[in-house]
Amino acid sequence: MARVFNWQINREMSYWYPESRPEKQFAAIFDTNKCISCQTCTLACKTTWTSGRGQEYMLWNNVETKPYGFYPLAWDMKLLDKLGPQTWSDDRYDGRTLFEAAEAGERVLGWRPEEIDYAHPNVGEDDCTGRVDGGAALDIPHANWFFYLARICNHCTYPGCLASCPRGSIYKRKEDGIVLVDQERCRGYQECVKGCPYKKIFFNPMTGTSEKCIACFPKFETGLQPQCFVNCIGKIRFAGTLSTPDKAREDNPIDYLVHVRKLALPLFPQWGLEPNVYYVPPIHVARPYLHQLFGPGVDASIEAYRNAPQDPDLAALLCLFGSTERVVPRWKRQGDVGIGMEEDGSEILRVPLREPTFVRAAFDKTHNIQRTNVP
Numbered sequence: 001m002a003r004v005f006n007w008q009i010n011r012e013m014s015y016w017y018p019e020s021r022p023e024k025q026f027a028a029i030f031d032t033n034k035c036i037s038c039q040t041c042t043l044a045c046k047t048t049w050t051s052g053r054g055q056e057y058m059l060w061n062n063v064e065t066k067p068y069g070f071y072p073l074a075w076d077m078k079l080l081d082k083l084g085p086q087t088w089s090d091d092r093y094d095g096r097t098l099f100e101a102a103e104a105g106e107r108v109l110g111w112r113p114e115e116i117d118y119a120h121p122n123v124g125e126d127d128c129t130g131r132v133d134g135g136a137a138l139d140i141p142h143a144n145w146f147f148y149l150a151r152i153c154n155h156c157t158y159p160g161c162l163a164s165c166p167r168g169s170i171y172k173r174k175e176d177g178i179v180l181v182d183q184e185r186c187r188g189y190q191e192c193v194k195g196c197p198y199k200k201i202f203f204n205p206m207t208g209t210s211e212k213c214i215a216c217f218p219k220f221e222t223g224l225q226p227q228c229f230v231n232c233i234g235k236i237r238f239a240g241t242l243s244t245p246d247k248a249r250e251d252n253p254i255d256y257l258v259h260v261r262k263l264a265l266p267l268f269p270q271w272g273l274e275p276n277v278y279y280v281p282p283i284h285v286a287r288p289y290l291h292q293l294f295g296p297g298v299d300a301s302i303e304a305y306r307n308a309p310q311d312p313d314l315a316a317l318l319c320l321f322g323s324t325e326r327v328v329p330r331w332k333r334q335g336d337v338g339i340g341m342e343e344d345g346s347e348i349l350r351v352p353l354r355e356p357t358f359v360r361a362a363f364d365k366t367h368n369i370q371r372t373n374v375p
Helices: 040-049 075-083 160-164 191-195 253-260 287-294 298-306 312-319
Strands: 002-006 011-015 025-031 062-066 147-151 170-172 179-181 201-204 209-212 237-242 277-280 330-334 337-341 347-352
Touching (some): 025 253, 040 062, 253 277
Parallel strands (some): 025 277
Antiparallel strands (some): 170 179, 330 337
């Protein structure tokens, strides 16, 4: 095995192939505090990519209610249990990654779901950790909680699916780091399904090959965000490219939120795959649970997010989420306006930090009627 550097765990680790980063890396940020679990993203992906025979159970995009929702069933809990203790020293992960903990004869520590594990995609939806009565929901944080976790393929820097494939049929594109399956080489061994810890690769029994999220690369190549992004009702998603920490640019939106402000965090960084989908953690959830999901940066991230109303730069960038179907590679703030730009600096859009508010009197004297204020 080769030795590679994983900046998310701040150390070298073992991987089956030498480090080979793409020219640019596709990356995304999801703001969990804005997700309402409407599943519009799920349907947008489903109707675009997985409406064929053998794809009925495939959800390249899905939204789970944590802590009791899973698709497939218990995908994260089973792997956390197999991996055992996962400890951090500040920002350095001291435990074993999935590649370092692999059992004899295996390349990645993993498990293969059974058919029944895919039977209930909405299991645990809106299940709370306890009852919220008597207006308790108005006090944040409160003891009982749940939150929505939107998931797609993470297009990892060190993919478990790629490492597992005995045919070499899974690869990362050099131009953008998107992970794809070569359908002509794939023989349907399903080692990738076992090796992907996020369970975001699926076997098609009709074609005998594996299939997965492709980050809508035909759109991304033309400067457009993926289908699940542009259809998001809550405007929680932002797609772009991510640099390594030493090459981070403050005018790159993804770099700014991940590296500069450290607001967006990876999902299960301790697994060692260096996933490239990042999350703004929910502010109302029990911290130990969030530390397990997103690593040691949770406390600082939540503090920064809570302070966003007093932080014009951060507020401006968050306002750009979901405001255009185009990929926004550059950004800046100008007064009370956030501006998204192309690589050459040409403007794509501008969004105000605050919208004007108008409150009507409860009683309309002109028409002598009561009226109700609505957003």
